[in-house]
Amino acid sequence: MANKQNKIVLVTGGSRGLGKDSALQLARRGFDVIITYQSKKEAAEEVVKEIETIGQKAFALPLDIASTAGFDTFTADVKNILDTQFASAKLDALVNNAGIGINATIENTTEEILDAMTNIHFKGPFFLTQKLLPLLNDGSSIVNTSSGLARFSFEGYAAYGAMKAAVDSLSRYQALELGSRKIRVNSVAPGAIETDFGGGAVRDIAEYNQGISSQTALGRVGLPDDIGTVVAFLCSDDSKWINAQRIEAAGGFRI
Numbered sequence: 001m002a003n004k005q006n007k008i009v010l011v012t013g014g015s016r017g018l019g020k021d022s023a024l025q026l027a028r029r030g031f032d033v034i035i036t037y038q039s040k041k042e043a044a045e046e047v048v049k050e051i052e053t054i055g056q057k058a059f060a061l062p063l064d065i066a067s068t069a070g071f072d073t074f075t076a077d078v079k080n081i082l083d084t085q086f087a088s089a090k091l092d093a094l095v096n097n098a099g100i101g102i103n104a105t106i107e108n109t110t111e112e113i114l115d116a117m118t119n120i121h122f123k124g125p126f127f128l129t130q131k132l133l134p135l136l137n138d139g140s141s142i143v144n145t146s147s148g149l150a151r152f153s154f155e156g157y158a159a160y161g162a163m164k165a166a167v168d169s170l171s172r173y174q175a176l177e178l179g180s181r182k183i184r185v186n187s188v189a190p191g192a193i194e195t196d197f198g199g200g201a202v203r204d205i206a207e208y209n210q211g212i213s214s215q216t217a218l219g220r221v222g223l224p225d226d227i228g229t230v231v232a233f234l235c236s237d238d239s240k241w242i243n244a245q246r247i248e249a250a251g252g253f254r255i
Contacts, residue, residue: 005086005089006032007032007235008031008091008093009023009033009034010091010094012035012036012063012065013037013065013098014060015035015037015041015047016043016196017193017224018145018231019095019097020035021224021225021228022231022232023035023228024050024228025232026093026235027054029236031092031093031232032056032057032086033057034058034059035047035061036061038063038098041062044060045060065098065125068124068127068128071128071131074131082135090135090137090140091135091137091140092136093142094140099120100120102159102160103157104156104158104159106158117160117163121164139183141239142183142186143185144174144185144186145167146189148191148192150164150165172244176244184234184240184243186244186245187245187247188227188231189250190222191216191221191222191250192209192222193221194209215253216251216253217251226249230249
């Protein structure tokens with residue numbers, strides 16, 4: 001009897017931060033993992049090695065989530081990996097994680113900034129998911145990365161927070177339209193996490209870290225594995241009846 005095929009997940013922006021931890025947590029749950037990176041090829045290859053150490057297959061592909069022009073080529077690359085490395089299997093989960101943070105007040109937000117936020121956080125995931133639908137198994141799970149900033153407000157994050165609110169809405173519409181294929185779609189909304197996001201302010205500026213901690217019911221800021229474990233859960237069959245939900249993982253910030 002042939003060995004049962006492991007589930008396969010694609011995580012965008014998997015070379016660092018929350019994407020990296022999500023990829024590792026998924027590998028620990030038995031997923032084989034394809035990650036994307038924009039420029040940090042060496043970092044992505046290190047994540048691949050770490051996943052292989054866990055005992056799962058891993059591959060890294062370049063992707064600029066802000067440029068839909070490259071999506072056809074990227075989709076062909078994913079299909080090639082699935083055909084050659086996984087005997088024409090399909091993806092069982094997609095994690096739309098890739099993104100950047102930017103801090104600019106409404107007064108100082110340029111059209112270029114708003115376009116970048118739109119392309120990276122909304123247009124990119126919208127059309128990448130569209131392109132990958134033929135490569136997703138029925139019954140798959142899609143997890144879109146939102147943000148706590150879609151619920152609570154910090155000065156300077158109007159463009160970012162608004163795009164993440166759009167991601168929450170998009171997730172519900174995707175869940176509705178893909179339900180006939182039994183594909184579940186949820187969004188995960190991290191609070192402040194100790195990563196290099198936004199220049200690493202939460203991680204590196206003690207006063208900022210303490211200020212957020214003081215407004216959080218659990219008394220601290222988040223760590224990457226506070227999010228990665230949630231993403232892995234939502235990609236797994238353990239969450240098979242969770243659909244069209246926005247799950248905020250922020251430790252109870254400003255409740």
